[in-house]
Amino acid sequence: MKKNVLISSCLGAALMLGMASVASATSTDYGSKVDMKYDRGARETYALQPYQSTCPVHIVLTEDARQNKETIGQSGSGALLTGDIGRWVADGLIALKDYGYVVDETSSLDPPAAGITVKTSLTRAYTWHLSVKIFSMVALKAQFIDRNGVLQEKYYRAHGDKSNMWGADSEYVTTMNYGLNNLLPAVARDLQSLCKGQKVDAYTYSGPEEVTKK
Amino acid sequence: MRLISTRLLRVCMVVSMASLLGACAVPLRIGLKPEERSKITALAAHVVIVQDEVIAAVQPPNAGAATGGLIGAMIDASIANSRVKESQQALGSFYAVIGDVDYRKEFNDAIRSELANYQIKVATVTTTPRAVNMDILAKLRNQLPPGQALLLIHPRYSLTADFRNFDAESHVSIWSRSDSPSAAGSMNVPIQRSVLYFQSQPVGAGGKKSLDIWGAQDAALFRSTMRESITETLRMALIDLDVAVEPVAKTGSLEEFSFNNGTITTKLKGQVVKDGDTRAIVLASDKKLYSLARPSRSASTAAAQ
Numbered sequence: 156m157k158k159n160v161l162i163s164s165c166l167g168a169a170l171m172l173g174m175a176s177v178a179s180a181t182s183t184d185y186g187s188k189v190d191m192k193y194d195r196g197a198r199e200t201y202a203l204q205p206y207q208s209t210c211p212v213h214i215v216l217t218e219d220a221r222q223n224k225e226t227i228g229q230s231g232s233g234a235l236l237t238g239d240i241g242r243w244v245a246d247g248l249i250a251l252k253d254y255g256y257v258v259d260e261t262s263s264l265d266p267p268a269a270g271i272t273v274k275t276s277l278t279r280a281y282t283w284h285l286s287v288k289i290f291s292m293v294a295l296k297a298q299f300i301d302r303n304g305v306l307q308e309k310y311y312r313a314h315g316d317k318s319n320m321w322g323a324d325s326e327y328v329t330t331m332n333y334g335l336n337n338l339l340p341a342v343a344r345d346l347q348s349l350c351k352g353q354k355v356d357a358y359t360y361s362g363p364e365e366v367t368k369k
Numbered sequence: 370m371r372l373i374s375t376r377l378l379r380v381c382m383v384v385s386m387a388s389l390l391g392a393c394a395v396p397l398r399i400g401l402k403p404e405e406r407s408k409i410t411a412l413a414a415h416v417v418i419v420q421d422e423v424i425a426a427v428q429p430p431n432a433g434a435a436t437g438g439l440i441g442a443m444i445d446a447s448i449a450n451s452r453v454k455e456s457q458q459a460l461g462s463f464y465a466v467i468g469d470v471d472y473r474k475e476f477n478d479a480i481r482s483e484l485a486n487y488q489i490k491v492a493t494v495t496t497t498p499r500a501v502n503m504d505i506l507a508k509l510r511n512q513l514p515p516g517q518a519l520l521l522i523h524p525r526y527s528l529t530a531d532f533r534n535f536d537a538e539s540h541v542s543i544w545s546r547s548d549s550p551s552a553a554g555s556m557n558v559p560i561q562r563s564v565l566y567f568q569s570q571p572v573g574a575g576g577k578k579s580l581d582i583w584g585a586q587d588a589a590l591f592r593s594t595m596r597e598s599i600t601e602t603l604r605m606a607l608i609d610l611d612v613a614v615e616p617v618a619k620t621g622s623l624e625e626f627s628f629n630n631g632t633i634t635t636k637l638k639g640q641v642v643k644d645g646d647t648r649a650i651v652l653a654s655d656k657k658l659y660s661l662a663r664p665s666r667s668a669s670t671a672a673a674q
Contacts, residue, residue, distance in 0.1 A: 222471050223421050229500035234419075236499070278468055281421045286449040287442060292422075292457075294464070310465055314457050316450055360461035362454045 187324050188236045189227065193246035195253065197332035199315060199363040205255030206343065210350035211270030212251055213261040217244035220276040220296070227291075227331060228282035231322045235282070244277050244295065247335040254343035264300065271349050272300040273342075279312075280334075282327045284319070289327060291315045291334035297342070299349050307354050309345070313338035313361045337361050398656040400614045401543060401561035410516035411492040412543070414484060415509060417523045418473045419500050422464070423595075425456040426527035426536065426631050456530070459577060463584045467591060472526060473498065476599050480522075483603040488610050492517060503557075510547040518560070519544040524602065526595070530631035532579040535569040535591070537598040541606060563612075563658055565605040567598040570662040571629060601660040605650055608643055609658060616640035616652045626651060626661050637661075 219241040227235045245260070252258045261267075264274060279294035295311045315333025319326060338361055345355040427449070477496035484491040501509070501521065509519050524539040542559035572590065573579030583591040616623055616639050626649070628637040639653035644663075651659045 221421070223473065223498045226419070226498045226500075229419050233502035233505065234499035279421055283420075283424060285427060285453060288449055288453075290453055294468070310468075312457075312461055312464060314453070316453065358462060358465055360458060362457060364454070 187230070187232055187234070188238075189324050189328050191227075191237050191240045191243045191328060191331070193243050193250070193335065194329070194332045195247075195250045195336070197329050198336045199317075199333050203253050205253070206347060207255065208350075209254075209256045209346070211267070212256045212258045212346060213263075213267055213270060213272040214245055214248045214251075214258060215261060215264065215272060215274045217241040217248070217295075218276040220278055221280060223281075227280055227327060230324050230327055232324065235324060235327050237280075240280060241277060243331075244275060244280075244293075244335065247332075247339060248273060248275065248342070250336075251339060251343055251346070254339070254346075256343070256346065266300055266302045266304050268302060270301075271306070271346060274298040274300065280331060282330055287319050288316050289319045289330045291327075291330040293331065293334040293338055295338065299345075301349070301352060303352075306349060306352065308357075309355065310358045311338050311341055311361070312359075313341070315363065333363070337363055395558060395562065396656075397562070397564055398614050399542075399559060399562040401610055405545070405560045406489075406610075408516070408545070409489055409518045409543075411490045411514075412487070412518055412520040413509075413513060414480065414491050414494045414520040414522065415501070416476060416480060416494070416496040417499065417501055417521070418476060418496065419498055420472070420525060421498070422467070422470070423472070423535075423591075424527055425460060425530055425532065427452045427456050427530050428631055452530075459532070459580060460528075463580045463588075466584045466588045470588070470592060470595065472595060472599075475596060476524060479596075479599045479603060483600070483607070487607060489518075491520070506544070507547055510544050513546045515546075518546075521559075522606070526598065528583070529629050531575040531629070532577075532583070533571040533573060533575050534629045535567075535572075535583075535594045535598060537567040537602055539565045539602050539606075541565060541609065561610070563609050564656075565602050565609070565660075566657050567601045567605075567660045568628065568662070569594045569598065601648065604643075605658050605660055608650065612642050612652055612658060615656060616654060623654065624651070626659070628659075628661070 219239045224239060225234075225236060227237050227240075229235060249258050249260065261272060264272065266272075274297070276296045277294070278296055279292055282289055282291045284290070292312065292314050297309045297311060299306045299309065313334050315330050315335075315337050317326065317330050317333060341359045341361045345359070348355050473496060477494070480496070481494050484494065499505075501523075506521075513519060521542045521544060522539055523541075524537055526535070526537040528535060541561075541563050543561040544559050547556055573582045623638040623640055626637045626639065627634050629635075637651070637653050637659065639651035639659065641649050642652050642658070643650040647663050648660055649663055651661055653659055
């Protein structure tokens with residue numbers, strides 16, 4: 156009836172038939188534990204141009220607030236197991252230095268003497284298939300704190316996509332990094348206003364094309 | 370150049386693998402034979418819900434089938450990309466409203482109460498986001514106590530590509546212990562298998578207009594429809610064992626129902642196996658069991674035409 160349903164059905168059948176796939180991750184008795192490492196080079200397009208005028212940015216370790224903290228989806232070999240991936244997001248936010256910001260890590264939620272403290276919680280991080288593509292989704296709630304206290308709360312979503320070359324579990328991590336790296340330009344752009352004490356839109360969605368729209 | 374060629378070859382391999390998988394040999398619907406039923410004293414229910422939230426059932430184009438080969442696959446991938454981007458852009462603000470919706474928890478809560486009425490005693494229920502592969506399936510079957518069988522339920526849910534309908538499709542199968550081959554004679558064939566498909570009433574005119582309705586008042590309609598889909602799926606599961614393998618036309622023909630495939634509204638033929646005030650459960654010609662909204666049912670039957 157629908158091709159995507161057929162593909163999904165056959166993927167399910169493939170799982171039942173024990174289709175082998177290339178897995179670079181650690182095998183467990185219930186899927187593969189994937190290595191969720193942030194990769195600033197995993198980008199769909201290269202259009203990074205540092206902003207000239209910035210302020211210091213202080214990153215608080217991201218809270219993993221996903222409903223499902225166990226997986227980021229499934230590959231041909233089974234569940235893609237993760238555990239807490241707050242570090243992965245925080246490492247991505249630290250890469251805001253690529254946009255010209257001076258970035259450090261902090262555990263303090265007190266108003267900073269200078270710049271903006273960014274407190275985040277990850278609400279979604281998953282992958283799915285369509286045709287021969289892998290797609291990823293990253294959703295993040297952010298709280299921006301300046302010297303006067305909480306300046307704004309904001310919600311970000313971004314997706315990434317790549318062709319499924321090998322069916323390797325590492326490709327799903329790469330696709331997740333695509334999603335996170337598609338989200339960062341929106342944060343970097345918002346910080347331009349937030350650094351000046353100005354509020355921004357309460358919600359931003361960004362896909363691959365957002366990277367070139369700075 | 371060499372890198373590009375290598376990548377194209379990889380994509381081609383993936384496409385070829387997908388084509389091979391298209392020849393799924395296991396029948397879509399397998400009835401539970403009385404001799405198998407009599408051996409089961411209890412079931413261990415294992416519910417696998419991989420999805421973390423609703424997605425749009427974006428349909429990939431079919432250029433691959435039309436043109437064949439690598440070029441068609443690449444065109445497919447490119448168009449699929451574009452369609453997903455469009456749908457994700459449209460869904461963005463809707464997702465913000467349903468951030469707290471937890472289909473997995475809703476399903477888990479419902480199945481624990483509903484399966485108390487199942488024809489076979491359900492001894493345990495496990496709900497997990499972890500996909501099952503062949504090794505896990507074997508492990509789950511091997512650890513069954515004597516007399517127990519494994520009830521595997523794999524729901525997926527989506528909004529149709531035009532956002533008008535909420536769909537939920539569940540693959541359900543019952544597996545005996547792996548040292549107890551089924552009557553079908555194969556260790557890797559379930560002793561029962563079916564596909565249960567829920568489609569909601571259509572909402573709105575499609576696109577953003579439909580999303581606005583789904584998302585209004587803290588997504589009240591979306592939340593209630595999602596719960597309805599779970600209830601209906603379990604309702605279908607409860608009667609499934611009594612439903613024939615194929616539809617039977619009592620009056621010489623099968624009834625027709627409207628069905629939104631995300632692009633157009635098509636006709637779906639089938640036998641009504643349970644009728645209600647608002648919905649009907651239908652065994653369709655494709656051997657899937659559907660729960661369809663009654664107002665969408667065509668008043669006429671194929672015979673009347």
